Amino acid sequence: MVCYHVVHTFFWYGLSVLDPMLISVSKDIFRVLLIAWALCVHYKKVTTFFALWKVPVLLLCVLIIWSVCISLLQWTSLSALIVGFKYDIYPLCILCGAVYIWHMYPHIVQYVQSTLTTSRIIHIFLSILCLGLLWQWLKVVFPDIFMGIWYGPVWDYVLGQQPPIWYRTWPWWWMRLQWLFSWPNNYWFFLVCIFSLCLWLIHHAYVWREKQDMWLRMALWCAFVVSLAWTLSRWAWIWILVQCLLYVWYMYPSYKKYLVWLVWCMVCAFLLIAQQKIWSTSAHMIAWIEWIGAFMSNPWGYGLASAGPSVHWAGLYLPENHYLQILLDVWLPWLVLWLWVLFSIGYKLWSARFSFSKQEQVILMLFGFGVFGLLVEWLFLHVFEDSMVNYLFLVPCGIFVWSLLEWEKEDTLLVS
Secondary structure (H helix, E strand, O other): OHHHHHHHHHHHHHOOOOOHHHHHHHHHHHHHHHHHHHHHHOHHHHHHHHHHHHHHHHHHHHHHHHHHHHHHHOOOOHHHHHHHHHHHOHHHHHHHHHHHHHHHOHHHHHHHHHHOOHHHHHHHHHHHHHHHHHHHHHHHHOHHHHHHHOOEOOEOOOOOOOOEOOEOOOOOOOOEOOOOOOOHHHHHHHHHHHHHHHHHHHHHHHHOOOHHHHHHHHHHHHHHHHHHHHOOOHHHHHHHHHHHHHHHHHHOHHHHHHHHHHHHHHHHHHHHHHHHOHHHHHHHHHHHHHHHHHHHHOOOOOOOOOEHHHHHOOOOEOOOOHHHHHHHHHOHHHHHHHHHHHHHHHHHHHHOHHHOOHHHHHHHHHHHHHHHHHHHHOOOOOHHHOHHHHHHHHHHHHHHHHHHOHHHHHHHHHHO
16 A cells, blocks of 8 residues: 555656556556456355355345446446446455455465464554654655655645645644545544554553563554544544444443443534534535435436545535445445445354354454444545555455354365
């Protein structure tokens, strides 16, 4: 992802030799070709994979076919169809594709499992967070160098223009941390995804009294808190508190009675931040009412690329709500089908959870908390169209899903 950001910004905004859309699409095309190549080379394993994952695969195929058909009936152009597919359907393809790739190449997963210790995971997370803080500091200290390479002036993110050297929503707003993402919302989406995992890694220092890497865990906690606070996002803190509620409820059921205090803190934080950004809150509410009216006037859907980030190309509506985006694009039953793909994968894991070790069950729940945080975030934003967020979270999630259910594949082979 770091290489992608450097190539995307330097070769387009710095040298103006490559179209940014070409760079972005080539990354996704490479992954599609990789999966197609795995299908051709390991075609004998396709049957076993389909036997285990037929429900989400069939649901995804039906969703793709219907989405394309309803878009063609609405006279959607080919370019708009591709853009809408990337924003609405492709994240599900990334998740299912990750499960499939690791089904084809189990030795890679086994190698990762044998080498990726808890300490190394901490180092990876800490390196990601510290790199973001270092990059921001360098831009503050050496602004002329960075603006000479590829960055633009201090401002909001504008599609098709140079990314701002310092991101600010409005001229009077503070500088916000965005790491190497296009803007701060994308970065804190990623932070929300990994929060429960980070909390578990940090908390183990107290449970097991692992003194040898205590400082690493504390450094991870400090870097995470600073990074999250620096994004200046109200929704990030709200859904971090939601994950805290889930974490305490699952890990420490005897403390459930104290959760009411966390709920109270969450409500107070929400009201405080909403009052500080009243203009943004009211704009969200007005937009939801407007776009619900748009759906009622044409409940059959407007076709892919009619809503959401597609508005920058050919869309009509920007609902700031991922569910309304899909609802406006492909109609209510297909929004249900979209959610059913995620539910079918989650249900398969949940039904098999007692076959896993205690630690695997814990990690499974932590991944689930991250997914739940995203599902709630989609009520207010639609940043999950960013492929950096998709790949950084859904690919590891797919690896973990496959590795947990490897035992089921072996049982199926024995029975056959």
